[in-house]
Amino acid sequence: MLATMATSTARPVFPSAVLLIYPATLLLGSLFSIISPTAHRDLSGSSPQPASPLAPSLAADLHLSESPVNYFARKNNVFNIYFVKIGWLWTTAAFVSLFIFQPIYSSSRRESSSHQEARFRRTLQAILRYALTTTVWYLATQWFFGPAIIDRGFVATGGKCERALEKAGKMAAGQDSPTDLETLFTAATCKTAGGAWTGGHDISGHVLMLVLATGFLAFEAVGASAPVCFSRFGLTGDGGRERKASDADNTPAIDSTETGGFARTWSLRLVWGVVGLGWWMLFMTAIWFHTWLEKWTGLSIALSAVYAIYILPRRIAPLREVVGLPGV
Ligand SMILES: CCCCCCCCCCCCCCCC(=O)SCCNC(=O)CCNC(=O)[C@H](O)C(C)(C)COP(=O)(O)O
Numbered sequence: 590m591l592a593t594m595a596t597s598t599a600r601p602v603f604p605s606a607v608l609l610i611y612p613a614t615l616l617l618g619s620l621f622s623i624i625s626p627t628a629h630r631d632l633s634g635s636s637p638q639p640a641s642p643l644a645p646s647l648a649a650d651l652h653l654s655e656s657p658v659n660y661f662a663r664k665n666n667v668f669n670i671y672f673v674k675i676g677w678l679w680t681t682a683a684f685v686s687l688f689i690f691q692p693i694y695s696s697s698r699r700e701s702s703s704h705q706e707a708r709f710r711r712t713l714q715a716i717l718r719y720a721l722t723t724t725v726w727y728l729a730t731q732w733f734f735g736p737a738i739i740d741r742g743f744v745a746t747g748g749k750c751e752r753a754l755e756k757a758g759k760m761a762a763g764q765d766s767p768t769d770l771e772t773l774f775t776a777a778t779c780k781t782a783g784g785a786w787t788g789g790h791d792i793s794g795h796v797l798m799l800v801l802a803t804g805f806l807a808f809e810a811v812g813a814s815a816p817v818c819f820s821r822f823g824l825t826g827d828g829g830r831e832r833k834a835s836d837a838d839n840t841p842a843i844d845s846t847e848t849g850g851f852a853r854t855w856s857l858r859l860v861w862g863v864v865g866l867g868w869w870m871l872f873m874t875a876i877w878f879h880t881w882l883e884k885w886t887g888l889s890i891a892l893s894a895v896y897a898i899y900i901l902p903r904r905i906a907p908l909r910e911v912v913g914l915p916g917v
């Protein structure tokens with residue numbers, strides 16, 4: 590029944606073409622890094638290795654000078670440290686705010702049992718989509734039965750931690766244990782140990798995480814707010830008060846109290862703020878960090894996940910039955 594609702598409701602949805610914004614952003618960033626004199630000066634100035642957006646290299650670590658001209662080309666810029674580096678926390682917080690404040694999940698109105706059932710199912714499916722997205726992020730960037738997929742890919746394509754060789758020497762001489770050596774097989778532990786993570790294909794974790802997080806939040810926010818902003822009879826903008834009785838079964842009851850409206854608006858602002866800043870940081874990564882290929886592999890993994898979780902269910906009914914569609 591829900592599947593039918595998904596296809597028959599005239600509720601606006603994100604067209605899948607919206608995902609093209611991501612490759613367009615990477616293209617624009619790469620183009621900017623090629624033609625901008627600032628980027629050129631930063632990339633080739635005092636750095637020991639000139640930048641080549643196509644060359645396999647440790648772009649993230651070697652392309653930039655110690656104090657780049659552009660603030661966003663610095664790894665320690667405040668947005669990188671307090672936003673991207675803890676990006677999943679922001680993503681989770683924004684999603685939770687949708688959950689708490691958007692009436693399609695949280696309405697306190699008395700409602701029929703069929704409405705309650707639909708709300709329960711909608712909530713479970715939103716949690717499932719969050720869990721799936723989080724699992725993709727976690728396996729790709731944090732842990733995959735040991736080092737994350739990104740780190741395993743790097744080692745598999747010939748990358749290594751330079752300090753690992755030193756360790757191996759010590760190990761052979763009996764001064765070090767094999768467990769110590771293993772800890773150098775992730776980018777983070779290698780860098781923490783003062784080593785250089787060099788030589789392989791270093792998929793951009795920033796691109797992967799930012800595309801995944803912004804895609805996830807944007808689809809969820811549009812789904813959660815669409816019934817509030819629109820009805821099938823046109824734009825209402827008032828929490829759906831113009832909705833007709835015949836629409837009652839298809840659209841959730843809306844809590845239109847003033848407090849509810851305030852919280853609802855601010856939760857959406859938080860989500861779109863995270864999406865906007867996420868897009869900006871993606872653009873910055875596209876300009877200042879990594880090679881072309883490393884950015885595109887990060888993009889492909891994230892886009893495939895977003896496509897599988899948000900676009901495929903529109904076409905494949907059994908999948909839609911399981912993961913649902915945001916806001917339906
Ligand atoms: C088959 C079994 C699968 C099991 C998978 C289970 C997954 C469960 C994970 C549960 C985690 C829930 C997290 C929810 C709360 C949080 O968000 S806490 C985490 C806060 N941390 C972050 O947000 C870190 C984000 N940063 C990164 O991912 C990386 O820094 C980066 C952006 C990818 C960049 O990497 P660098 O190496 O630093 O360049």
Ligand SMILES: Nc1ncnc2c1ncn2[C@@H]1O[C@H](COP(=O)(O)O)[C@@H](OP(=O)(O)O)[C@H]1O
Nearest residue numbers: 649663664669792793794795796870873874878
């Ligand atoms: N937009 C951005 N702003 C600042 N630093 C960025 C960045 N994008 C990537 N980086 C940095 O480039 C390195 C590789 O990023 P990633 O592989 O995640 O894309 C990381 O360095 P550190 O690991 O030394 O902090 C990361 O902080």
